[in-house]
Amino acid sequence: MNACEKANIQLIVNFHGADISVHAVLEEYKERYLKLFKIAKVVIGVSKIMCEKLETLGCDKNKFLYLPCHPDPKFFNLATNLQSKNLLAVGRFVDKKNPVLNIACF
Secondary structure, three states: HHHHHHHHHHOOOEEHEEEEEEEHHHHHHHHHHHHHHHHEEEEEEOOHHHHHHHOOOOOOOOOOOOEOOOOOOHHHHOOOOOOOOOOOOOOOOOOOOOOOHHHOOO
């Protein structure tokens, strides 16, 4: 945020989850979020509830871009091969994504 402000670069912010829903995070960053909302050109929320929360926290609703994180509807029309032994899992290698458990499940 500060680097973009100093360099006069437009800032687009994308909120995903804990950054806008965990009370301790909101308390810790409340003042910074208010500054962020003023500086940001666009503030992306991945759910309508998240966008409502952003507005409650002081973000101008004219800056919101509702951009849900879900697959294109065409994804659900793909043919499946239930006999295939291929598996694809996408996620960061962090404890909460638990890639080892993903592998163990299959």
